[in-house]
Amino acid sequence: MSQEKTELVEILRQMIMIREFDLLAVELRKAKRIYGALHPYVGEEAVAVGVCAALRPTDRITSTHRGHGHCIAKGADINRMMAELFGRADGYCKGKGGSMHIADFAIGMLGANGIVAGGMPIACGAALAAQLEDQGAVAACFFGDGATGEGEFHETLNIASLWKLPLLFVCENNRYGAGNAVESVRPEADISLHAPAYGLPGVSVDGNDVLAVREATREAVERARRGGGPTLLHCKTFRWLFHAMRDVPQPDMRSADLLAQWRGRERDPIARFEGVLAGRDLVTAADVQAIRDRVKRDLAAAVEFAEKSPYPDPKDLLVDMFAG
Amino acid sequence: MREITVTQALEEAMIEEMERDERVITFGTVRAPALANKFGDRRVRFTPISEAAFTGIGLGAAGSGFRPVVNWGMVTFSFVAMDQIVNQASKIRYMFGGQADFPVTFRCTTGGGIQLAAQHSQSPYSMFMHLAGLKIILPSTPADAKGLLKSAIRDNNPTVFFECSRLAGVTGPVPDGDHTVPIGVADVKRAGRDVTVVGLAYYVREALAVADSLAKEGISIEVVDPRTLVPMDAEAIRASVRRTGRLVVVDEAPATCSAASEILALVTEDPETFRALEAPVQRVCAAPVPVPYSPTLEQAALPDRAQIEAAIRRVLEGAPTGGQTCR
Numbered sequence: 001m002s003q004e005k006t007e008l009v010e011i012l013r014q015m016i017m018i019r020e021f022d023l024l025a026v027e028l029r030k031a032k033r034i035y036g037a038l039h040p041y042v043g044e045e046a047v048a049v050g051v052c053a054a055l056r057p058t059d060r061i062t063s064t065h066r067g068h069g070h071c072i073a074k075g076a077d078i079n080r081m082m083a084e085l086f087g088r089a090d091g092y093c094k095g096k097g098g099s100m101h102i103a104d105f106a107i108g109m110l111g112a113n114g115i116v117a118g119g120m121p122i123a124c125g126a127a128l129a130a131q132l133e134d135q136g137a138v139a140a141c142f143f144g145d146g147a148t149g150e151g152e153f154h155e156t157l158n159i160a161s162l163w164k165l166p167l168l169f170v171c172e173n174n175r176y177g178a179g180n181a182v183e184s185v186r187p188e189a190d191i192s193l194h195a196p197a198y199g200l201p202g203v204s205v206d207g208n209d210v211l212a213v214r215e216a217t218r219e220a221v222e223r224a225r226r227g228g229g230p231t232l233l234h235c236k237t238f239r240w241l242f243h244a245m246r247d248v249p250q251p252d253m254r255s256a257d258l259l260a261q262w263r264g265r266e267r268d269p270i271a272r273f274e275g276v277l278a279g280r281d282l283v284t285a286a287d288v289q290a291i292r293d294r295v296k297r298d299l300a301a302a303v304e305f306a307e308k309s310p311y312p313d314p315k316d317l318l319v320d321m322f323a324g
Numbered sequence: 325m326r327e328i329t330v331t332q333a334l335e336e337a338m339i340e341e342m343e344r345d346e347r348v349i350t351f352g353t354v355r356a357p358a359l360a361n362k363f364g365d366r367r368v369r370f371t372p373i374s375e376a377a378f379t380g381i382g383l384g385a386a387g388s389g390f391r392p393v394v395n396w397g398m399v400t401f402s403f404v405a406m407d408q409i410v411n412q413a414s415k416i417r418y419m420f421g422g423q424a425d426f427p428v429t430f431r432c433t434t435g436g437g438i439q440l441a442a443q444h445s446q447s448p449y450s451m452f453m454h455l456a457g458l459k460i461i462l463p464s465t466p467a468d469a470k471g472l473l474k475s476a477i478r479d480n481n482p483t484v485f486f487e488c489s490r491l492a493g494v495t496g497p498v499p500d501g502d503h504t505v506p507i508g509v510a511d512v513k514r515a516g517r518d519v520t521v522v523g524l525a526y527y528v529r530e531a532l533a534v535a536d537s538l539a540k541e542g543i544s545i546e547v548v549d550p551r552t553l554v555p556m557d558a559e560a561i562r563a564s565v566r567r568t569g570r571l572v573v574v575d576e577a578p579a580t581c582s583a584a585s586e587i588l589a590l591v592t593e594d595p596e597t598f599r600a601l602e603a604p605v606q607r608v609c610a611a612p613v614p615v616p617y618s619p620t621l622e623q624a625a626l627p628d629r630a631q632i633e634a635a636i637r638r639v640l641e642g643a644p645t646g647g648q649t650c651r
Binding site: 062105 | 349366367369371372374376377378379380381382383384385386387388389390392404407408411412416417418419420421422423424425426427456457459479480481
């Protein structure tokens with residue numbers, strides 16, 4: 001298999017894994033086998049996978065409350081992710097974080113974050129570290145359209161541009177900040193237009209086209225690695241499911257027509273990419289089915305891993321508070 | 325021993341730590357020409373007035389292998405960075421299961437008494453103490469300021485380093501060489517038999533002045549300086565109180581949910597120390613008002629030597645009258 005084909009098939013596998021992971025997580029949460037709050041990434045898979053496909057293992061990212069996709073795309077171990085959702089000792093955070101706080105510093109995933117825009121300054125700090133180390137690394141911060149209302153968004157765009165930091169701002173415009181449609185909280189639809197005000201390039205891209213996202217990221221990342229500073233990448237996508245669920249999903253007030261439009265094969269990022277690969281004779285329907293079967297097996301194994309992992313011992317409550 | 329000011333001591337600490345470890349970087353909204361000339365504008369930066377961003381930048385750089393010293397200027401300005409302090413810095417290590425260390429030091433000035441009025445005369449260290457996950461330092465002498473700043477920079481945790489505004493120009497002896505002071509160790513600034521006075525920052529000096537004055541009457545005051553508020557050296561304070569049987573805590577923050585309250589709780593919760601008490605414990609704190617501008621009002625709002633002395637006399641009499649020490 002050619003290098004290109006290997007990469008493209010892996011992109012497809014990751015997108016399917018993200019979708020199936022989160023659909024499974026919703027069922028696990030409904031069944032009360034996992035706890036707390038859950039924010040599924042279903043429908044937005046092409047953004048995380050397209051961006052991370054253009055990053056190196058030594059590049060660092062920060063994520064959001066809707067962070068499972070970013071973890072998987074950056075290469076996180078689904079067994080340890082699942083164990084974290086189950087609140088077990090073998091989870092990424094030893095059961096201290098849960099869905100909203102998964103991190104894997106070993107792969108440059110500096111954490112999901114329960115605060116909108118909260119990860120942006122942290123990614124900016126990772127970009128400063130990369131600039132000082134001068135080894136060509138970059139950082140990327142994922143954030144939603146809702147984050148554009150936060151001061152941290154504007155502050156970090158300004159400083160990153162001023163200091164020419166190797167940072168990629170990835171706005172996942174899924175059209176909803178929690179329960180509010182983006183047009184009800186922003187007078188300007190094009191989020192990339194914030195970029196010129198702060199003196200950096202801004203690009204809007206179809207966030208459901210994984211190859212377009214990868215290409216736009218490659219350009220931005222190459223510029224950043226050369227010392228050309230940050231880029232704001234506005235990825236237009238759509239949140240298929242509810243904002244959040246605890247015991248039950250929050251009510252979804254959106255029209256059935258709208259949901260059907262975005263969930264159809266023409267817009268579904270996974271179906272579209274399958275079509276692209278099939279059109280180039282890179283995969284057959286049987287290949288895709290084999291990927292899906294493998295993803296399902298891997299997820300079943302992850303649930304088994306999580307359930308076999310012990311709950312954290314209450315005597316370890318204070319472990320990890322302070323570094324020695 | 326040579327005598328230098330707190331400000332000079334802090335600058336020495338910065339220079340020595342930046343020479344010692346090239347991963348120490350620093351930034352804030354105020355230019356630091358001496359440091360920038362010595363270490364260059366990559367390691368010494370001045371930032372836009374964007375406290376939330378540069379607080380988080382410090383945290384992110386710390387999680388990526390550097391040792392940032394982030395200067396908020398006045399603690400006042402930290403309040404616009406509360407997301408990064410409260411939701412991020414104080415929780416990031418534990419929440420992620422101890423995967424990474426975050427060796428970042430946040431410097432800020434604190435306290436009133438210099439007519440800067442309500443917003444710029446605050447002493448909010450107990451707000452930060454309340455967040456599990458930050459180390460909190462509050463020195464009172466040039467030597468402690470230097471030694472503790474060096475320790476804070478070397479510490480692998482987010483640390484808030486409070487610098488009392490009224491002490492900036494105060495001089496004192498500072499040892500030569502690599503002088504460090506351990507975090508979490510209190511210091512008995514004056515040994516005594518009759519009453520333990522725990523002072524914070526500027527009020528360590530004031531307590532020492534009152535102790536000098538009362539010594540003429542044969543009253544022997546022990547002055548204890550916690551120096552670090554998290555972790556608090558409770559045992560050193562308890563040991564002093566077990567010797568004297570009496571405790572007064574002096575600070576310029578208002579009493580409610582204060583460091584002074586915490587110190588009283590740590591003392592009275594301990595059975596052995598509680599049994600050693602011969603009088604109710606006392607707090608001498610600021611009035612519960614925003615610190616006013618006019619000198620007459622400001623002086624009325626902040627503790628003074630007369631109030632410290634009165635509290636000492638009350639605990640010596642054993643039965644406080646009027647009940648209300650902290651207004």
